Amino acid sequence: MNSTTPSRLEKVLAAGHQAVTSEVGPPRNCDGSVIEHKAQMIKDYVDAINVTDNQTSVTRLCSLAACIRLKLMGLEPVLQMVTRDRNRIALQSDILGAASFGICNILCLTGDHQHFGDHPNAVNVFDLDSTQLLQTVRMMRDEGHLLGGHQVEPRPQMFIGAAANPFADPFEIRVPRLAKKAAAGAQFIQTQCIYNMEKFKLWLKLARERGLTEKVAILAGITPMKNVGMARYMKNRVPGIDVPDEIVKRIGGVPKEKQAEEGIKLAIEQIQELKEEEGVRGFHIMAIEWEEKVPEIVERAGLYPRPQIN
Amino acid sequence: MIKAVPKPIEEIIDLVKNFHKVLIVGCDGCVTVCEAGGLKEVQILAASLRLYFTQAKQRLDIDEATLTRQCDREYLGQLKDRIDAYDAVVSLACGCGVQFLAERYQDKIVYPGVNTCFMGVDLERGVYAERCQACGKCILASTGGICPIARCSKRMLNGPCGGSEKGKCEVNPDIDCGWQLIFDRLKILGQLDRFEQPVEPKNWASSRDGGPRKIVREDLRL
Numbered sequence: 022m023n024s025t026t027p028s029r030l031e032k033v034l035a036a037g038h039q040a041v042t043s044e045v046g047p048p049r050n051c052d053g054s055v056i057e058h059k060a061q062m063i064k065d066y067v068d069a070i071n072v073t074d075n076q077t078s079v080t081r082l083c084s085l086a087a088c089i090r091l092k093l094m095g096l097e098p099v100l101q102m103v104t105r106d107r108n109r110i111a112l113q114s115d116i117l118g119a120a121s122f123g124i125c126n127i128l129c130l131t132g133d134h135q136h137f138g139d140h141p142n143a144v145n146v147f148d149l150d151s152t153q154l155l156q157t158v159r160m161m162r163d164e165g166h167l168l169g170g171h172q173v174e175p176r177p178q179m180f181i182g183a184a185a186n187p188f189a190d191p192f193e194i195r196v197p198r199l200a201k202k203a204a205a206g207a208q209f210i211q212t213q214c215i216y217n218m219e220k221f222k223l224w225l226k227l228a229r230e231r232g233l234t235e236k237v238a239i240l241a242g243i244t245p246m247k248n249v250g251m252a253r254y255m256k257n258r259v260p261g262i263d264v265p266d267e268i269v270k271r272i273g274g275v276p277k278e279k280q281a282e283e284g285i286k287l288a289i290e291q292i293q294e295l296k297e298e299e300g301v302r303g304f305h306i307m308a309i310e311w312e313e314k315v316p317e318i319v320e321r322a323g324l325y326p327r328p329q330i331n
Numbered sequence: 332m333i334k335a336v337p338k339p340i341e342e343i344i345d346l347v348k349n350f351h352k353v354l355i356v357g358c359d360g361c362v363t364v365c366e367a368g369g370l371k372e373v374q375i376l377a378a379s380l381r382l383y384f385t386q387a388k389q390r391l392d393i394d395e396a397t398l399t400r401q402c403d404r405e406y407l408g409q410l411k412d413r414i415d416a417y418d419a420v421v422s423l424a425c426g427c428g429v430q431f432l433a434e435r436y437q438d439k440i441v442y443p444g445v446n447t448c449f450m451g452v453d454l455e456r457g458v459y460a461e462r463c464q465a466c467g468k469c470i471l472a473s474t475g476g477i478c479p480i481a482r483c484s485k486r487m488l489n490g491p492c493g494g495s496e497k498g499k500c501e502v503n504p505d506i507d508c509g510w511q512l513i514f515d516r517l518k519i520l521g522q523l524d525r526f527e528q529p530v531e532p533k534n535w536a537s538s539r540d541g542g543p544r545k546i547v548r549e550d551l552r553l
Contacts, residue, residue: 105485109532131492134484136502145485152489153532168532186493191514194491197527201489205529213493260494260501 026162028125028180029097030069032330033303034209034238039296040303041324042099042211042240043315044071045091047082056087057094059312064096066319068327069126071099071211071305075106078138085115089122099182100124103132108148109157113167116158120177128182128211129154152205155183159206183207185239187224188217188263196227203236210237211305214244214255215291217263225300234300241295244307245314246284249273285314285321292322332452333361333425334459335368335445340379343421346442347380350418351390355380355444356410356432357397358424365459367445368423370397376423376444401428407435414439467537467544473525475516482509488530 025031033040043066045059060070070091074084088098100119102112116127131151135143149157157168158181165176183202187195199210215221221241228234246252249272256264268287275283288306295301304324308315319325347353355373363369377393384391394417398406401424410432414420419440422429426447433441449461464481470488471478480486484502491510494501498511517523535541 131485131487133494134502136484147486148535149532150485150487150489151492152529156529157532184493189491189493190495190497190508191491191511194510194514194526197523198491201527201529204527205489260496261492 026125026178026180027123028069028178029330030099030126031180031208033068033328036328036330038303038328039301039324040069040209040238040240041067041306041319041327042069042071042303043067043306043308043312044073044099044101045087045312046073046076046310047084047087049079049081051082053082053087053090056082056090060091060094060096062312063315064094066316066325066327067306068303068330069097069099071101071128074101074103074130074132075138076101076133078105078133078135078140080139085119085124088119088124092122092124097126098124099126099128101128101130102154103130104147104149104151104154105132105135105145108146109168112149112154113157113161116161116177116179117173120175120179125178125180126182127158127179128184129158129207130184151183152202155181155202155205155207180208181206182209182211184213185210186213186261187215187221188213189261192220192224195224196231196233199228199233199237200231203233207237209240209302211240212242214242214262214307215295216255216268217265218291218294220263221295222298225298229300234302238302239300240303240305241292241301242305242307243288243291243318244309245288245311245318246272246280247311248277248280248284251284285318288318289322292318292324296323332364332450333427333447334365334449334451334461335362335425335447336365337367337372337376337423337445338443340376340383343376343442343444344380344383347391347419347421348384348389352392352394352417353380354394354396354410354414354417354420356401356420356422356424357395358399358401358422358428359397360400360402360424360428362423362425362428362445364453366457368425372423373397376421398424401425401432404431404435407432410436464538466533466535467541468534473530474513475520475522477509477512477516479509479513482507482512484509488533 043063048055072084072087088100091098129151135145162176166172185199252269252272255262355377357368357373373395377395400406421442421444422432423444429443450463451459451461484500495508500506500508
C-alpha cells in the first residue's frame with residue numbers, strides 16, 4: 022500500500038506498522054481547552070486522533086473546529102463526519118474547510134439517530150448515507166469535482182475511513198457491507214468495540230477470504246470497561262454492541278475498586294490477541310471519557326513508542 | 332392510502348367554542364377507510380360536541396355533512412348553497428381535503444378535525460403502517476419491494492446501519508429494520524448480489540425538496 026495523501030496515519034500503515042488511533046469527544050460547550058487537554062494526554066501514544074461528530078446525537082462543540090485546534094497543536098486529527106445533521110452542500114463545504122487547514126483524515130459515518138440524543142425532536146437530514154459520503158470524498162479527491170459537478174482545485178487530500186460493525190444484524194451482510202464501503206472508497210476501517218472475539222474473528226476471516234483486508238486497513242475497536250455497570254449498560258442498552266456474559270462476569274467478578282484495572286487488563290489482552298490476527302492493521306482505542314488511560318493501555322500492550330514518520 | 336387519526340376532542344372544542352353554528356364535514360375517501368373522518372366519525376364528533384356544549388350550557392348548533400371526496404372540486408361544490416349559514420367548518424378530511432375546502436370557500440373559517448399522518452397500509456383493523464414517502468422516484472425494483480426511504484429510520488440507501496439487532500431498528504424495538512427486511516427478501520428472490528454495488532446519492536428533487544410538487548398529465552387533460 023503506497024501512501025497518496027499527506028496523512029501520517031496513511032504513512033504509518035503503508036510502512037507496515039500497526040497503527041494506533043484514539044479519540045477525543047468535544048465538550049457540550051465552547052471550551053476548546055477541553056480538547057487540547059485531552060489531546061495532550063494521548064498525543065505521544067497515538068498516530069492520529071479522531072474527533073467525534075456530535076456523538077450519540079448530543080450537541081457538542083463541532084468536530085471540524087476541534088480538528089482545527091488539534092492541527093494548530095501540530096497533531097494529526099481524523100475528522101469524523103456524520104450525515105445525520107447536514108446535507109451534501111454542508112458536508113462538502115466542511116470537507117473543503119477541513120482541507121484548507123491541512124486536515125487529511127476523514128471518517129465517514131451515517132451517525133446515530135437523533136432519537137438517542139439531547140434533541141430527539143430535531144429534524145434529521147440523511148441526504149447521503151455513509152457509503153455515499155465515502156464516494157463523495159473520493160470523488161472530490163480523485164476526480165476533483167463536487168457532486169454538483171463543479172471542478173475543485175486544489176483537491177482535498179483525504180485519507181478516507183469508515184466504520185464497520187461486525188456484530189450488528191444481519192451478520193451475513195456484514196462482510197458484503199464492508200466490501201461495499203471498500204468499493205465506495207474506504208481505505209481504513211475502524212470497527213465497533215470488540216468484546217465478542219469469536220464473532221469478530223469469523224468476520225475477519227470472511228473478510229480475508231474475499232481479499233478485503235488487503236484493500237482496507239482494519240483497525241480493531243477497543244473500549245476499556247470502567248466497571249461492571251458499564252459492561253451491563255453496553256450489553257443491554259447500546260444498539261449494535263455485543264458483550265458476551267463472560268465479560269460481564271469477569272468485570273463483575275472482582276471487587277469494585279479493582280474493576281477499572283480489570284477493564285484495562287481485558288483491553289490489553291484483547292489487543293495482544295488481535296495483534297496476531299492476519300488482517301488487523303492496528304487499533305482504534307475508544308476510551309470514552311477515560312482518555313487518561315490510553316497511554317497506559319498503549320504502553321502495556323506493547324504498542325509504544327509510536328513510529329516516527331514525517 | 333392516506334392515514335389519519337382523530338384530533339383530541341378537547342382540541343376541537345377549543346377551536347369551535349366561540350362560534351354559534353358549525354358544520355362538520357367528513358370525507359368518504361381515505362379517512363373513512365382508517366376510521367378517522369368518515370360519516371360515522373362525523374356523527375360521533377357531532378354528538379360528542381352537542382353533549383359537551385349542552386352540559387356546559389352553551390348554545391352551539393352543529394350540523395353534519397360527508398362528501399364523496401374533499402380533494403375534488405366537484406364534490407366540494409355540493410356545499411355551496413349551505414356553507415354560508417355557518418360561522419366555521421371542521422373538516423375531517425386529510426390535510427389535502429382541509430386545504431382544498433378552504434381554497435374553494437375563501438371567506439370561510441376551516442379547521443382540521445384530524446391529524447394527517449402518512450401514506451400507509453392496514454395491517455389489521457386499527458393498525459396502520461407507513462409504506463411510502465412519495466419521493467417521486469421509486470426504487471422498489473432494486474430493494475426487493477421494500478422501501479428503505481420509508482422503512483429505514485436513517486433513510487439509508489446502502490444500509491443496514493450498525494444498530495440493527497435481531498431484525499429490529501435501534502430507534503425502537505417495535506420497528507422492523509428496513510434493511511433486514513430487504514436482505515431477507517432479496518435472499519428469497521436470489522438477488523443478494525444487488526446489495527454490493529454502492530448506490531449513488533439520491534436525487535431528492537422529485538421529493539418535497541424540489542418545492543411543492545405538481546403533476547400535469549397532458550394525456551388526461553380535457
